[in-house]
Amino acid sequence: MKKILYTLLWFVCLQTVITACKEDDPQLGPAPSSTDVTFTFEYDASNPNLVRFTNTSAIGFKPIWDFGNGVISTANQVTVPYPVEGDYNVKLTLLTAGGIANSSQVVNIAETNPLMLDIPSYNMLTGGVDAVDGKTWIIDKETPGHLGVGPNGGTFPEWYSAAPFEKENRNFYDDEMTFKLDGFNYSHVVNNFFYANGGYGATLPGSVQEPGGGDFFAPWTPQTSTWTLTDNEDGTYGLTVSNPEFIGYYHGATAYTIISLSNDEMHIKAVDPNGGDPCCTWYQRLIRKGFTRPVTPPEPLEYKIEDIEDNFQVASTIAFVNDGGGSLTTNYDNPAPVGLNTSSKVAMYIKANGAASQFANVQIRLDYKMDITTRNKFKLKVFIPSYNDYTTEGGEPWQSYSTLQKQVALKLQNRELAGNAYTTQAEVKFAGLETDKWLELEFDFSAFSDRTDFDQIVIQIGGEAIHTGGIFFIDDLELLD
Incomplete structure (x- = not known):
């Protein structure tokens, strides 16, 4: 499709040049007419669904064919497959020294040739000739990036990529898109509403803005539609569904x-189509309805012990992962280089403000399972500023406190449990800490030395299930010998 677009753009630009030159240079040839554009076609003797076209025009230096089925060519003689019965309007355009002209003829294909439809791309999209009801596709909601957006010309959704199940209750995951080989029919069934981009949804009749977001839900009655599929030179396919349908x-x-x-x-x-530059290319991932992706068990992680140490003086030696509104800035100027910690650089820990950050933390995700049989104590220096707001109440009712805490917790977790990792975690915490001075804390996990499933270390400061944010500082994290 891209090649076709470029050809047409070149065609329009050349027409402009020829017209401009003709006004300035009377020596150019006379403008051609449609009678100057001639071509013949004949049906293949053994397969009437193959048609050979020949440019018989006596003028012109550039033929451009549109065969009425999505196929474009610039050759003088072309054999074109027409697997499906019907009338096709074939148009030949000629570029000449005097301008541009074209003519058309209708090619009639009497019968559909099912054998010509037995091609891999058609079969994968529709299920092939044996799939009477076609093949139905749904959004691959379990896969990251099942919806995303990036700049024009990109190859992946670098601006935004939806997480698994992120669009639950958005009238998106219940859409069913069915492609049939018979008649090249396409149907798009929704549960009364479909999910629409904010730039378009706001203008649709009966649309409603999604809660807490900028997109819309709009009512929809499925429309009669067809599809076309073309091969692109880069190995991709061009897929078009007829207006007003979409995928x-x-x-x-x-x-x-x-x-x-x-x-x-x-x-x-x-x-x-209306986003302009540099916006936007939208991405979607779909799966066949009823398809269950095979689950390959991950290779078990090695059980071992390794040094864990970071003094934050230079680029951090540990890959810290911010989570839930918690963030860590390493190689930060020490706010109080006195007492226990006179080093010039430390790490700044921020717990963001608001209910969305009530479980803020910073994580170290290991690529092995920790052997804490003999080395099971961590050392960490902490600075708790007095300027944080420790009096404003706000948090979850099940928590024993309701304000930001002068507290530091270290947790060991099994990351394989994902969102339920907290249910089996080992936690050591220090509460009621002094402010405005460096403290050195030792987190003793010897009571959990028989555990072999830990592969994640969590640092959480300020308490949990509290809506108030704060700023804290840490330094010299170390797994002791």
Whole structure:
């Protein structure tokens, strides 16, 4: 499709040049007419669904064919497959020294040739000739990036990529898109509403803005539609559904590029037709309805002990992961280089303000399971500033306190449990700490030395399930010998 677009743009630009030159240079040839553009076609004797076209024009130096089925060519003689019965309007355009002219003829294909439809891309998209009801696709909600957006010309959604199940209750995951080989029919069934980009959804009749977001839900009655599929030179496919239908998330496009296609999975992208530059290319991932992705058990992590140490003087030696509104800035100027800690650089820990950050923390995600049989104590220096707000109440009712705490907790977790890792964690914490001075704390996990499942270390300062934020400082994290 991109090649076609570039050809047409070149065609328009050349026409402009020829017209301009003709006004300035009377020596150019006379402007051609449609009678100057001639071509013949004949049906293949053994397969009437193959048609050979020949440019018989006596003028012109550049033929451009549009065969009425999505195929474009610039050759003088072309054989074109027409697997499906119907009338096709074939148009030949000629570029000449005097301008541009074209003519058209209708090619009639009497019968559909099912054998010509037995091609891999059609079969993967529709299920093939034996799939009477076609193949139904749904959004691959369990996969990261099942919806995303990036700049025009990109290859992945670098600006935004939806997390698994992120769009639950957004009238998105219940969409069903069915492609049939018979008649090239396409249907898009929604549960009364579909999910629409904010730039378009606001203008749709009956649309409602999603709670807490900028997109919209809009009512929809499925429309009669067809599809076309073309091969691109880069190995992708061009997929178009006829107006006013679309695939999944609505962002104004009906023409898509299939980045990858198999019997069970399809990855598509489409340029926002009204977004301009540099916005936007939208990405979606779909799977065949009923498909369950095979689960390959991960390789068990090695059980071992390694040094864990960081003094934050230079670039951190540990990869810290911010989580839930907690963040760590390493190589930060020491706010109080006195007492126990006179080093010039430390790390600044921030717990963001608000209910969304009530579980703020910073994590160290290990690529092995910790052997804490003999080395099971951590040392950490901490500075608790007095300027934080430790009096404003706000938090979850199940917590024993309701204000920001002068507290530091270190936790060991099993990351394989994902969102439930806290249920089996080992935690050591220090509460009621002094402010405005460096303290050195020792976190003793010897009571958990028989555990073999820890692969994540969590640092949490200021308490948990509290809505008030704060700023703290740490230094010299070390697993003791």
